[in-house]
Amino acid sequence: MGFDKDFSPVLRFMVCSDVHIKDFPSPERERFKKAILTSYDLASSQPYPRLDAVYVVGDFANSGTPLQMNVTKQIIDETVKGDTVFNLSVASHEFGYNGEIMAKKRLKRIFGNEASTHRVINGFHFISIGCTRGCLFDEPQRDFLRKSLCEAAA
Secondary structure (H helix, E strand, O other), X not given: OOOOOOOOOOOOEEXXXXXXXXXXXXXXXXXXXHHHHHHXXXXXXXXXXXXXXEEEEOOOEOOOOHHHHXXXXXXXXXXXXXXXXXXXXXXXXXXXXXXXXXXXXXXXXHHOOOOOEEEEEOOEEEEEOOOEOOOEOOHHHHHHHHHHHHHHHO
């Protein structure tokens, strides 16, 4: 894949969803690793040779077991470089193992991030909303989004 030689990026990021890491070795683990490594390869061209962020926006785990989350964390630790922001959102599949509240607690404990986040990376606002009750966005998520969009607009 070639890039326009006159293109000069100011931000590079990868976004994916529905990785579905399972409790046992499966193709999804290798695909996820390859996606991250390929993103670094694509981002290595001059004049801006870096990957600023990797976002996984839900269903990174097949059923949200602690093992699936820990395997995801291991893949992240093996592939994502220290200067790249990494963010995960939860969705219905993460809730499959003992519910939404526990899934969000595991997300915070294992990955150190909240279910919904708003970060500014190189002047660009990244707003990620974790869903609730399967794949819904209740009032707290909508309030978080409204507030984050107002901050981004300002």
